[in-house]
Every structure is written in C-alpha cells, then in structure tokens.
Amino acid sequence: MVNDFTRSTVVRGKGGCNIARYRYLAKNMQGTTASGTLEASNRREVYRLLKERDYYPIKVEKVIQVRDIKDLKISSKINSRDLAVLCKQFSTMLKAGIPIVKCLDILSKQLSNRLLRSVFAEMYTEVRSGRSLSESLAGRGKYFPQLFTSMVEAGEASGTLDEVLGNLAQHYEKEHKLIQKVKNSMTYPVIVLVVAVAVVYFLLTVVVPTFVSIFSRSGAMLPLPTRMLLYLSDFMLKYGIFVLLFLIMLAFGFYLATSRGEGRYKWHKLLLRLPMVKTVVVQSISTRFSGTLGILLRTGIPLVTALEIVKKVVGNEVAQRGLQYVQETARKGGGISAPLEQLNLFPPMLIQMVRIGEESGTLDEMLLKTAEFYEGELETNLTRLTTLLEPMVIVLLGGIVAFIVLSIALPMFEMTSFVG
Structure with a gap:
C-alpha cells in the first residue's frame, strides 16, 4: 500500500x-x-x-525547481540532440509498460542535460498531483518547441504516446544530423579564413616593418606594389585595433539587422538568389517542410494546425511568409499542392509528391519519403559546396601571401642588380 x-x-x-x-x-x-x-x-x-x-x-x-535554474546558471537552450535522446528514452520506457509518472521520475535523474532534469523533476511533481503530461508541457514553451508539445498532446489523446515519441526521436535525430552537416561543411573554410587573416596581419605588422629601413636607405624608387604594401603596413600599425573593433561592430550590426523583421526577410531572399547557395537552402527548406509536416499529419494533427507549426521550423523567412498563404488556402478547404506551386520556391518533385499524396489520401507517407530523398540530396550538395569553397579560400590566401612576398622581393632584386 x-x-x-x-x-x-x-x-x-x-x-x-x-x-x-x-x-x-x-x-x-x-x-x-x-x-x-x-x-x-x-x-x-x-x-x-x-x-x-x-x-x-x-x-x-x-x-531542483525551475525557479532555481538561474541560480544554477544553466542555459535555457535545449538542442535537437537533447530532444532526440529524451524522446528515445521516454518512448522505450513507455513501450516497456512503465507508467508516465515513473518515466518522468527516471528522466529527471538520468538525462544528461541538467536543464531537462530540472524541468522533468517539476513535471513529475505536477503529473503526480493529477495534471496531464500535455498540460504540464504547455506552460514550458520556452524550453520545448511547439512541435514537441503538440505531438505529445496528440499522442496522449490518441493513446499512442510511445509511438509518437519514437517518431519524434527519429525526427530530432535527423534534425541534429542536418545541423551538424551544415556546421561541418562551414568549419574548414572558416578556419582557413581566420588563419589567413592572422597570417596577413602578422606579415603586415611584424615582417614588413623590418624592411622599411632597408628600403628607405636605398633611396631607390620603389615599385607600386611595394609602396602599397608599406602604406598598408603603416596603416595597420597605427589603426589596427580600430580596424578590428570596426569589423566586430560590423559583424554584430549585420547579425542584428538580419536576425529579425524585414532585414531577416531580405537576407533570406538574397540567399535564395546566390548561385551555389540557393540549391542548398531550397533543399534544406524542403527537407524540414516535408519531414515535419509528414510526422505531424501521421500523428493525426489537423493540416491547418500542422502548417502553423511547420512555418516556425523551416528556417527561412521567405518560406515562412509563403506558407502563411498555403495555410490560408488549407483553412478554406483547398489543397496545398497548388498554392505550394504558386510560391515558386519548392522543387517540382516535392509539388508532385504532395499532389499524389492528396489524391491518394497518403499525404503523410509521401511527405516523409520526400524528406528522405532531399536529406540525401542536401548531404551531397553540402559536400559539393565545401569542395568548391576549400580551393577558393586556399587560392585567396595564397594570392594575398604571394602579393606580400612579391612586393618585398621586387625592390630587393632591384637593389641587388644595382649593387652588382
């Protein structure tokens, strides 16, 4: 008892x-x-x-209560990998027949993310006192994405919470892999670019000044590249710190301008016009759109509600505004294949798969198959983009270093010839 x-x-x-x-x-x-x-x-x-x-x-x-989180200095960030682990563990325990309350108790002790442990400890207490799991999640929107909360609510209502959590685990695993692929693709070019800047700064502020006195004593007319290099070196020695601060402020201002509102929309619109970047962006949008909408529809969430959630996860302001029009059409009782085609954003194959799914009543299945296809295409194109960026950055670095070396060597050759 x-x-x-x-x-x-x-x-x-x-x-x-x-x-x-x-x-x-x-x-x-x-x-x-x-x-x-x-x-x-x-x-x-x-x-x-x-x-x-x-x-x-x-x-x-x-x-550990939610109100203690600030005292513990824990970030309120829960990434897709943490959610994937959470959903997989939760689903496994539910399939084993463990009650929800006991699952929450176990999760509050064994999850690797400290914030999740704290939140689930609070949820355990609330669910023990009679609240449903979805009600407990509803008040924690700043920790969990709407997709997670809506799926759990639908799974709890239909009695298929274990299956829903299993689907969510797969979804967040794919989301995490997608994010990692993008990060890995950009890591090498960024590192090479940073090294290039550091090398150029070292050459301009340390190496080049040692030759200034030599050139000054020679009294010879210096070539144009050498004069340009000496002027740039002198400028960096005097104002290098201000240049660095300016670049930091410029980067911060760019981030603020493109992180919200009309600036974000214009930036995302520009990305959709860049030759090499457009393909990757469109495939990323297509993968998130089809994968998220497919898993929501499979759970039984109505199309209009599902589109409201999908708008927030596509990751592109242009697509988000376009999906608003698609949602309005669906709310009036129309299909989504025609308005999707009118956006001139999604690939023809995705439009055709949506149309077939609507006609056959298997829209969720068609969307999930489409998502799998574009995941493979996205990985291929990210690899191709990285392959193109690497030599471009190396050539740029080599060109800058070659200019500096040549600018120093030209007057040295002339002085050697004069002495000879």
Whole structure:
C-alpha cells in the first residue's frame, strides 16, 4: 500500500532559511509505504516531520525547481540532440509498460542535460498531483518547441504516446544530423579564413616593418606594389585595433539587422538568389517542410494546425511568409499542392509528391519519403559546396601571401642588380 499524506505540507525553516522541495520515500512499522514531496528548509526538517507521523525515511532527495535554474546558471537552450535522446528514452520506457509518472521520475535523474532534469523533476511533481503530461508541457514553451508539445498532446489523446515519441526521436535525430552537416561543411573554410587573416596581419605588422629601413636607405624608387604594401603596413600599425573593433561592430550590426523583421526577410531572399547557395537552402527548406509536416499529419494533427507549426521550423523567412498563404488556402478547404506551386520556391518533385499524396489520401507517407530523398540530396550538395569553397579560400590566401612576398622581393632584386 502506498500513501501520500504530505503533498502540500510546508515546513517553515528557522532564521529565514530558504525553503526547498524534497522528494521522499518512507515506511511505517505496519509496512505501509508513503511517497511524495515536502517543502522544508533542509533534510533534517523532512526527517523530523516524517518521524512525527511514525514514518521512517528510506530516501530523501532535493528537487531542483525551475525557479532555481538561474541560480544554477544553466542555459535555457535545449538542442535537437537533447530532444532526440529524451524522446528515445521516454518512448522505450513507455513501450516497456512503465507508467508516465515513473518515466518522468527516471528522466529527471538520468538525462544528461541538467536543464531537462530540472524541468522533468517539476513535471513529475505536477503529473503526480493529477495534471496531464500535455498540460504540464504547455506552460514550458520556452524550453520545448511547439512541435514537441503538440505531438505529445496528440499522442496522449490518441493513446499512442510511445509511438509518437519514437517518431519524434527519429525526427530530432535527423534534425541534429542536418545541423551538424551544415556546421561541418562551414568549419574548414572558416578556419582557413581566420588563419589567413592572422597570417596577413602578422606579415603586415611584424615582417614588413623590418624592411622599411632597408628600403628607405636605398633611396631607390620603389615599385607600386611595394609602396602599397608599406602604406598598408603603416596603416595597420597605427589603426589596427580600430580596424578590428570596426569589423566586430560590423559583424554584430549585420547579425542584428538580419536576425529579425524585414532585414531577416531580405537576407533570406538574397540567399535564395546566390548561385551555389540557393540549391542548398531550397533543399534544406524542403527537407524540414516535408519531414515535419509528414510526422505531424501521421500523428493525426489537423493540416491547418500542422502548417502553423511547420512555418516556425523551416528556417527561412521567405518560406515562412509563403506558407502563411498555403495555410490560408488549407483553412478554406483547398489543397496545398497548388498554392505550394504558386510560391515558386519548392522543387517540382516535392509539388508532385504532395499532389499524389492528396489524391491518394497518403499525404503523410509521401511527405516523409520526400524528406528522405532531399536529406540525401542536401548531404551531397553540402559536400559539393565545401569542395568548391576549400580551393577558393586556399587560392585567396595564397594570392594575398604571394602579393606580400612579391612586393618585398621586387625592390630587393632591384637593389641587388644595382649593387652588382
């Protein structure tokens, strides 16, 4: 027999101590087990209260509450990898027949992300007190994406929460792989570019100034490249720190201008016009659109509601505004293949697959197959883009270094010839 007699009991600490919440498991002399939570200033207060009611504590542990997160300096960022691990573990436990409350208790102790552990400890307490899992998630929108919350709500309502979480695990695994592919594709060119800037700065501020006195004593007319190099070196020595600060401010201003509103829209529109970048961006949008919409429809979420969620995950402002028009058409009872085609954004194959899915009543299946296809295409094109960027950056670096070396060598050759 399990008893829970202290769920709302609050023990006031002495001397203005901070009140914390503790989860306990206890037994009495008759063998009755009691479990629940207590609010007290420390563990000793919990032991005292339990013993007053003739219960002997077996286990007492402090619950980290959501309001304590700032004190712990934990970031409120939960990435796709954390969500994939969460969904996979949750789904596995539910399929094994473990109750939701027990699953939340286990997750609050074993998840690697400290923020998730803290949040699930709070959710465990709420669900134990009678709230549903979806109700507990609804108040935590800043931690969980709307896709996750809506899918859990639909799975809980249909009794297929384990399957829904399994699908979500696959979705977030693919999302994580997609993000990693993009990051890995850009890592090498960025590193080479940073090294190039550092090398050029070193040459201009350390190497070139050593030749200035030599050139000055020669009294010869210096070639144009050498004069340009000496002027640039002198400028960097005097104003290098200001140039660096200007570049940092420029990058920060660019980020602010392109991170919201009309600036974000114009930047995303520009990306869709760049020759090599456009293909990768369109395939990324297509992958997220078809994969997310497919998994939402398979769960049983209505099309209009699903499109509202999809708009927020496509990652492109142009596509987001276009999908607003598609959503309005669907709300009026029309299909989505025609308005998608009118956007002139998505590839013809995706439009055809959507049209076939609408006609055959298998839209979710067609979308998921389309997502798999574009995942492969995106990986191929990211590799191709990286292959093109690498030699371009190397050639740029080599050209800059060659210019500096040549600018120094030309007057040296002339001086050697004059002496000879």
